[in-house]
Amino acid sequence: xxxxxxxxxxxVVTLVDEGSSHLTxxxxxxxxxxxxxxxxxxxxxxxxxxxxxxxxxxQDLRAALDLPEGxxxxxxxxxx
Numbered sequence: 001x002x003x004x005x006x007x008x009x010x011x012v013v014t015l016v017d018e019g020s021s022h023l024t025x026x027x028x029x030x031x032x033x034x035x036x037x038x039x040x041x042x043x044x045x046x047x048x049x050x051x052x053x054x055x056x057x058x059q060d061l062r063a064a065l066d067l068p069e070g071x072x073x074x075x076x077x078x079x080x
Contacts, residue, residue, distance in 0.1 A: 001015075001016040001018050002014060002015050002016060003016075009032060009033075010030045010031055010032045011030070011031045012028060012029070012030045012031075013028075013029045013030075013031070014026055014027070014028050014029075015027045015029070024040070025040050025041040025042075025043060026040070026041075027039070027040045028040070034054075034055065035052050035053060035054055035055065036052070036053045036055070036058050037050055037051065037052050037053075038050070038051045038053070039051075056076075059074065060072075060074060
């Protein structure tokens with residue numbers, strides 16, 4: 001299950017783990033114009049862990065999900 005909320009400066013997607021066992025904490029993904037953050041509560045430390053991806057890193061991740069094992073560099077539009 002997931003939810004989508006549009007805020008003033010970002011879109012927030014929350015992913016809820018719906019399984020029968022080994023459930024993990026919700027993940028909040030916040031998309032800003034310049035970056036995307038992922039946040040998840042670490043129940044062992046009771047602190048929220050945060051990862052920030054640049055838009056380029058997010059594009060690389062998107063491409064990586066559809067590629068076989070290997071090392072890649074995506075050609076950007078401004079690159080010849």
